[in-house]
Amino acid sequence: MSSSPASSSPAPAAQQPGQLLGGGRYTLLWMLAAGGSCLIWLARDERLGGTVALKFLQPHLAGxxxxxxxxxxxxxQCRRLSHQNIVQLYDLYEAPGEDSFLVMEFVEGASLHTLRLERAATVFTWADLRPIILQLCSALDHAHAEAVIHRDLKPANIMVDQAGRVRLADLGISASLDDPYTELLGMRDTRGTVTFMSPQQHEGEPPQVSDDIYALGATLYELLCGVPPFHAGDIQHQLQAVPPQPIEARLKEKQLPCDTPVPVQEMIMKCLNKDPAIRPVSVRALAQVIAPEVVTQPLFLTPPPTATRSAPAHTGKRGTRGRFSNEFYIVMLVLGALLVIAIVTLWMVLAK
Incomplete structure (x- = not known):
C-alpha cells in the first residue's frame, strides 16, 4: 500500500491541540484514541457550539x-444509518491543503472493553449485560436492514454513554450486502479482529449477516467470561477447527458464578458455530431468546438501562390526540355559549 502523496502540494502539518481545522470551524482539543489506521480527536465546533469527534487517517496514510x-x-456507509444506538456521522470534510476527516457525534462515556476491565472480576453479570445487549441488537438490526455489515464488532467498538445509552461505533471496514463488485472481481477482504471474526470472514468470503452474528456471540462470550472464545495458542487454527469452551465451564475455571440463563448460553454457542447455517438467522432471532417481548416492537427500539419513563417534553408538534390546546377548547365553549344566548335572545324578540 503506497503512502506517497496524491499530489505535489505540501503535506498538512500533524494535528496539534488548539489547531483550527475545517476552514476555521473546528478547534482541536485533545486526542481521544489512536488506532492502526486512524486518529480520533475531540474538537470544539466554533460555528454551532458543543464538541464533536474528528476522525483522521494516520499521518503516514493521509496521502x-x-x-x-x-x-x-x-x-x-454511515450516512445510510440513522439510529439512536449508532454513532452519528455529521459530515466528511475534504479541502486542498488539509487532511480529510469525518465529523462525528462525540460519545461521552467508555467502551464495553474498558467497562469490563473496571469491574471487580473483569466480567459482566448477565443481569447487567442484558439491557446493554438489547440496545446493541437494536443497532445491528437497523444496520442489517440497510444491508450494512459491521465486520469489526467487538467490545472496544461499543460505547456506553453516561446515561447508559449504547452507541455502536467504527464502521471503518463495514461492507454492503448489495455491492456487486466484491463477488464480480473476486475481491477477498480479511480485515477485522481475528479473535472476533467468523471463520468465513477470516477466509475472505463475501460479507454476510452471519459474520456479525458470530462477532456478536464472541463479544458476549468475552464480556461474560473475561476472554474471547479463542485467545491463546494458534488462534487461526482454533477459529477454523476447534469448538469454543462452554461459558459455564470457562467461568468455573475462573471460580466465578454463572448467572446467564441456559437458553442464552446455548444461543451464544450457536452464534460461535463454524457453520453459519447453524447460527441464528438474524439479530432479531437472537434477541428473541434474550427478551421475547421486545422483537414485536415495530422499530425494535430499546431505552437505556438507567432511563426512566417520563412525560414527553413539549416540542411544538401536536400528535393526533393532542392536536388542539386547552385554550382552544375554552374559546370554543365560550363561543358556543354566546351563540346559544344570541339564539335565545332572537327567539324572545321574535316571540313578542
Whole structure:
C-alpha cells in the first residue's frame, strides 16, 4: 500500500491541540484514541457550539488515495444509518491543503472493553449485560436492514454513554450486502479482529449477516467470561477447527458464578458455530431468546438501562390526540355559549 502523496502540494502539518481545522470551524482539543489506521480527536465546533469527534487517517496514510477512498466509503456507509444506538456521522470534510476527516457525534462515556476491565472480576453479570445487549441488537438490526455489515464488532467498538445509552461505533471496514463488485472481481477482504471474526470472514468470503452474528456471540462470550472464545495458542487454527469452551465451564475455571440463563448460553454457542447455517438467522432471532417481548416492537427500539419513563417534553408538534390546546377548547365553549344566548335572545324578540 503506497503512502506517497496524491499530489505535489505540501503535506498538512500533524494535528496539534488548539489547531483550527475545517476552514476555521473546528478547534482541536485533545486526542481521544489512536488506532492502526486512524486518529480520533475531540474538537470544539466554533460555528454551532458543543464538541464533536474528528476522525483522521494516520499521518503516514493521509496521502494514500486508497485510504482516503476508504474514509469516504465509511462516510457513505454511515450516512445510510440513522439510529439512536449508532454513532452519528455529521459530515466528511475534504479541502486542498488539509487532511480529510469525518465529523462525528462525540460519545461521552467508555467502551464495553474498558467497562469490563473496571469491574471487580473483569466480567459482566448477565443481569447487567442484558439491557446493554438489547440496545446493541437494536443497532445491528437497523444496520442489517440497510444491508450494512459491521465486520469489526467487538467490545472496544461499543460505547456506553453516561446515561447508559449504547452507541455502536467504527464502521471503518463495514461492507454492503448489495455491492456487486466484491463477488464480480473476486475481491477477498480479511480485515477485522481475528479473535472476533467468523471463520468465513477470516477466509475472505463475501460479507454476510452471519459474520456479525458470530462477532456478536464472541463479544458476549468475552464480556461474560473475561476472554474471547479463542485467545491463546494458534488462534487461526482454533477459529477454523476447534469448538469454543462452554461459558459455564470457562467461568468455573475462573471460580466465578454463572448467572446467564441456559437458553442464552446455548444461543451464544450457536452464534460461535463454524457453520453459519447453524447460527441464528438474524439479530432479531437472537434477541428473541434474550427478551421475547421486545422483537414485536415495530422499530425494535430499546431505552437505556438507567432511563426512566417520563412525560414527553413539549416540542411544538401536536400528535393526533393532542392536536388542539386547552385554550382552544375554552374559546370554543365560550363561543358556543354566546351563540346559544344570541339564539335565545332572537327567539324572545321574535316571540313578542
Amino acid at each position: 494514500d488515495p486508497h485510504m482516503r477512498q476508504e474514509l469516504r466509503q465509511e462516510a457513505v
